[in-house]
Amino acid sequence: MDKTETTVKAYNACAADFTAKFMDLALYKDSLNHFINLVPAGAKILDAGCGPGNIARLLLEKQKGFRVSGFDLSPEMVKLAINNVPGASFQIGDIRNLSSWEPGYDAIIAAFSIVHLSNDETLQFIRNVSCLLKAEGLFYLSCIQGDHAGYATTSFSRKEIYFNRFSRNFILTALTGHNFNIVNTFSQAYPEPDGTTSTELFFYARKMPL
Incomplete structure (x- = not known):
């Protein structure tokens, strides 16, 4: 069985x-x-790796007329998203393959989606996001800081999940190398079940006009 x-x-x-x-x-x-x-x-917004629709619900609560769609590779998560956020559209989809999505998004959100990808898959994903966004479109990307990958259980899963960790420089280089201008970055601590903390990284980027 592979990591995905x-x-x-x-x-x-x-x-x-x-x-x-x-x-x-x-x-x-x-x-x-x-x-x-x-x-x-x-804005037309795509939630890549939407989980149970938590971010989509927050977007619609803002009442800014956002048109929100999302996808996730977990059928159970998609079922929950459909139930939790009837005002958005959701489907099963794989962030490693965005060919079914038409370009023209004003914003794309990938909240801890790349933590389940290899480095090469992450670079391809960022490249694809750049293709899907309009010029001046916005990209929200979050991940876990580190330099290794492997399987781990979590506070919400007794079954092992594949996690990859990325350096800040790796993500910045990937973004700037695929036509993004960095708007802002920051980090925060995440409390782990064993009492330690991980560092989470957040990147806001804007696609530059060609």
Whole structure:
């Protein structure tokens, strides 16, 4: 079983527990609200790796006329998203293959989606996001800081999930190398179940006109 299949099975099994922990976005509202304030009213937004629809719900609560669609590779997460956020559209999809999505988005959000990708897959994803965004379109990207990958259980999953960690420089280089201008970056601590903390990285980028 490869890393993606293992990870999807784990998320299918823990979808309810993940939703209970993260649906209110307590740890991430500040970072998301800062990004949302940059996005113009009426924007067409894609949530790549939408989970149970927590970010889509926050977007629609802003009442800025956003047109929100999202996708996730976990069927159970997509079911929850459809139920939780009837005002958005969701489908099963793989961030490693964005060929079914038409260009023309004003903003794309990838909240901890790349943590389940290899370095090469992440570079391809960022390249594809650049193709899908309009000129001046906005990109929200978050990940875990580090320099290694492997499998781990979490506070919301007893089954192992594949996690990759990235250096700040790796992401910055990938973004600037694919026609993005960096708007802002910051980091925050995430409390792990064993009492340690991980560092989470957040990037706001804007696609430059060609």
